[in-house]
Amino acid sequence: MNKNIVCIGAGYIGGPTMAVIAKKNPGRKVVVVDINAERIAAWNSPDFALPIYEPGLEEVVREVRGKNLFFSTDIESAVKECDIVFVGVNTPTKMFGRGAGRASDLQYWEATAREIKNFAECDKIVIEKSTLPVRTAAAMEAILNDHAEHKFTVLSNPEFLAEGTAIKDLLEPDRVLIGGPSTPDGEAAVSELVGIYNGEGGGWVPRERILTTNVWSAELTKLAANAFLAQRVSSINAIAGLCEATGADVDEVARVIGADRRIGPKFLKAGPGFGGSCFKKDVLNLVYLCETFGLHTAAEYWSGVIKMNNHQQERIVSRLLAKMFNTIAGKKIALFGFAFKADTGDTRETPAGTVARLLAEERARLVVTDPKALVNARRDLAGIDGVSYEQDEYKAAEGADAVVVMTDWRHYPSLDWRRIYDSMRKPALVFDTRNCLDAAALEAIGFSVLNIGK
Ligand code: UDX
Ligand code: ADP
Numbered sequence: 001m002n003k004n005i006v007c008i009g010a011g012y013i014g015g016p017t018m019a020v021i022a023k024k025n026p027g028r029k030v031v032v033v034d035i036n037a038e039r040i041a042a043w044n045s046p047d048f049a050l051p052i053y054e055p056g057l058e059e060v061v062r063e064v065r066g067k068n069l070f071f072s073t074d075i076e077s078a079v080k081e082c083d084i085v086f087v088g089v090n091t092p093t094k095m096f097g098r099g100a101g102r103a104s105d106l107q108y109w110e111a112t113a114r115e116i117k118n119f120a121e122c123d124k125i126v127i128e129k130s131t132l133p134v135r136t137a138a139a140m141e142a143i144l145n146d147h148a149e150h151k152f153t154v155l156s157n158p159e160f161l162a163e164g165t166a167i168k169d170l171l172e173p174d175r176v177l178i179g180g181p182s183t184p185d186g187e188a189a190v191s192e193l194v195g196i197y198n199g200e201g202g203g204w205v206p207r208e209r210i211l212t213t214n215v216w217s218a219e220l221t222k223l224a225a226n227a228f229l230a231q232r233v234s235s236i237n238a239i240a241g242l243c244e245a246t247g248a249d250v251d252e253v254a255r256v257i258g259a260d261r262r263i264g265p266k267f268l269k270a271g272p273g274f275g276g277s278c279f280k281k282d283v284l285n286l287v288y289l290c291e292t293f294g295l296h297t298a299a300e301y302w303s304g305v306i307k308m309n310n311h312q313q314e315r316i317v318s319r320l321l322a323k324m325f326n327t328i329a330g331k332k333i334a335l336f337g338f339a340f341k342a343d344t345g346d347t348r349e350t351p352a353g354t355v356a357r358l359l360a361e362e363r364a365r366l367v368v369t370d371p372k373a374l375v376n377a378r379r380d381l382a383g384i385d386g387v388s389y390e391q392d393e394y395k396a397a398e399g400a401d402a403v404v405v406m407t408d409w410r411h412y413p414s415l416d417w418r419r420i421y422d423s424m425r426k427p428a429l430v431f432d433t434r435n436c437l438d439a440a441a442l443e444a445i446g447f448s449v450l451n452i453g454k
Pocket of ligand 2: 008009010011012013014033034035036039075088089090091108111112130277
């Protein structure tokens with residue numbers, strides 16, 4: 001067996017994960033391949049203008065690129081030369097046919113499986129990194145091993161990294177999950193993969209943090225873990241509406257709830273609702289699975305998490321409208337932040353996108369500002385009238401009737417809010433949907449202030 005690794009898919013998961021695996025396994029050659037030549041060119045760019053922004057990523061790529069980490073569009077050679085194939089291609093929600101709007105679209109995954117099979121010249125371990133519906137590994141194994149000259153062992157090794165903290169999450173994971181079949185080949189494959197995370201001459205994750213299960217448990221665990229996290233966000237947002245109606249403060253409520261060690265303090269921040277590529281997709285996937293197996297009440301239960309999340313963005317717009325005398329047509333509104341959370345340029349499923357579309361329907365004049373996500377914002381909002389883009393927050397707010405903070409970028413609290421106030425039309429409103437600014441200080445300047453859950 002050689003030690004070479006290939007990862008198919010150079011996206012948010014494949015790129016950072018392989019960079020860290022290469023860094024921690026200097027004895028292994030790691031090749032990341034993608035059909036998207038532009039993306040590969042960006043990973044290879046001489047000035048390290050990488051296709052995704054992630055704190056600490058550039059440093060790791062600088063350390064290992066060209067040594068034992070390579071990016072390429074030559075999928076055939078890379079597959080031929082390796083024994084271990086990670087698959088990190090996208091699995092978006094299916095938008096057509098059976099399960100449209102809920103099930104995963106597995107066409108990229110299946111295309112990848114067929115590529116691996118066609119190009120392989122030896123036995124391989126194939127590892128699912130993308131989040132997939134339960135039993136995908138079995139389907140993949142069936143495709144790969146049908147009349148095959150070589151043997152393919154499929155493992156599930158779901159990735160739990162969060163964007164914005166990907167490198168830290170990869171370097172210090174709470175756990176690594178490996179699902180594999182309990183056959184001699186399966187066990188050998190699992191032990192090979194354990195070695196990548198925690199092996200002689202390589203690896204970094206303490207053995208007790210590497211949890212092994214059967215393949216289906218691993219696949220389901222990833223969906224369930226994201227559904228639990230999404231549900232916490234929807235739960236605290238459901239409490240936030242009640243706080244607004246009754247005069248309670250959601251941050252106080254969250255602090256005290258979180259002090260119970262059975263609940264814990266994390267993921268209790270009320271806000272504009274969750275975004276990102278995973279939560280909605282994975283909860284929808286879970287709903288689809290429940291329905292497929294006739295578990296309709298469970299399906300309805302998980303659907304509520306999404307329903308609550310959508311409602312949160314509608315509520316933001318209703319409250320803004322009410323505060324702005326029930327008309328925002330022609331008024332200038334500055335959206336501060338478009339990324340789905342701080343420290344990323346990713347705008348997939350961002351609540352800011354929904355809010356922007358709802359405000360545009362009310363014919364507001366929108367200005368979007370974001371330190372990392374303006375390119376994506378332009379792409380997402382293309383075709384919507386009345387939207388402009390501005391890198392500089394002060395310019396974005398000039399002449400605006402309202403600033404709506406959508407992303408909790410770390411520098412927003414330390415902006416010169418007096419200067420922003422002076423340049424705005426009066427009455428000047430700040431709607432801080434992340435509760436990240438000092439509301440009392442803003443009110444002292446003269447702003448009227450809206451928060452979530454207060
Ligand atoms: C998530 C999971 O955390 C990760 O384990 C999985 O692998 C992929 O999905 P990610 O989508 O990158 O990661 O971001 P995360 O930090 O989980 O935030 C998701 C969304 O929830 C963001 O929009 C965030 O703003 C929101 N959120 C999170 C809240 O509104 N309140 C919170 O308390 C926490
Ligand atoms: P994730 O967040 O899961 O990493 P991304 O969309 O960021 O998802 O990345 C997935 C990558 O997989 C994309 O860059 C896409 O071009 C790539 N991809 C999709 N299908 C294939 C394929 N058949 N072969 C190689 N790469 C693929």
